[in-house]
């Protein structure tokens with residue numbers, strides 16, 4: 391037998407190591423659609439429980455929007471269930487081209503190419519447009535999918551300290567002689583909820599003749615006055631050479647992603663990006679749903695405005711309660727607890743109070759920076775947020791962290 395006991399035991403040893411270290415990931419099962427109110431089952435066998443979800447990427451509350459569901463049904467009826475093909479063989483429908491056009495208009499770019507996911511977009515884009523004569527310079531906190539895409543590319547790679555513009559400039563100087571220099575960043579960083587300094591980055595890129603790529607997965611649809619993204623917020627629309635983003639978060643939350651930007655660069659991806667050439671096309675039902683999402687968002691800013699109001703309410707409520715959060719203005723609001731075990735205990739107690747939010751700790755976040763990452767949605771009503779605040783206060787009181795400083799919390803619980 392090829393799957394020998396030796397192999398089995400080595401896997402079991404690794405898995406048990408994860409369990410003993412307390413970093414084995416247990417998935418909870420949701421028995422309802424994704425929304426503010428969900429029905430959750432813990433795999434440990436406890437009964438189903440109705441809880442308020444404050445940890446989804448469903449920023450605009452569109453994951454179960456009736457108009458999106460209806461449009462998806464129509465897509466299913468008129469374009470079928472699957473295409474059984476990659477784009478360049480027979481996987482391109484009229485609606486795929488429509489979606490590429492609509493995304494281009496929405497983001498204010500020149501052209502767009504769809505990918506099965508943003509993970510795939512990031513895995514494919516660098517190798518398709520850069521060579522060994524080029525250099526990629528990335529922020530040290532970029533998303534794992536960008537890290538993987540960078541690994542797959544033959545261009546040289548270096549990093550700059552998170553959002554440190556002086557350090558970025560020194561790297562641009564260092565690599566001045568490279569054929570193409572590409573600066574790489576997330577628009578909004580998913581763990582801290584902070585925003586890249588795109589205006590300063592664009593200025594530096596212009597000065598040193600570099601391109602810039604921004605992953606807008608945690609921005610597209612709701613950051614900026616009309617929800618176009620970080621480039622809108624920072625006043626640099628039209629100046630970002632490459633945007634990658636996902637349809638799996640605010641934009642309906644189903645799946646799919648894209649590379650959007652300079653026309654020739656997008657064409658290079660169409661000819662050469664391997665996840666585009668060798669993975670199935672986005673299902674018609676999903677394309678139809680995203681088309682509706684973009685139609686809704688282009689017609690009105692109502693949902694992103696509501697998200698902004700909800701976010702301000704949530705941030706103020708936590709601060710007033712004496713809870714430490716990461717500063718910022720995005721709907722990603724990390725509640726800082728510093729200690730890994732405390733983050734897990736806190737999360738479990740919140741769940742008992744009917745609030746679903748997950749604690750993160752090393753290696754997902756740096757050592758000593760354990761937290762509960764809360765994410766606000768336009769699908770939340772104020773009563774959801776009030777109930778969640780009450781729960782944070784109650785559990786916060788139990789663990790005696792209200793009004794305490796970082797050092798006081800660390801003194802009590804350790805790092």
Ligand SMILES: *Cc1c(COP(=O)(O)O)cnc(C)c1O
Nearest residue numbers: 507508509533535607636638647
């Ligand atoms: C979620 C995320 C992705 C992956 O998006 P998928 O479409 O789910 O593959 C890529 N980049 C960033 C920054 C993300 O947050």
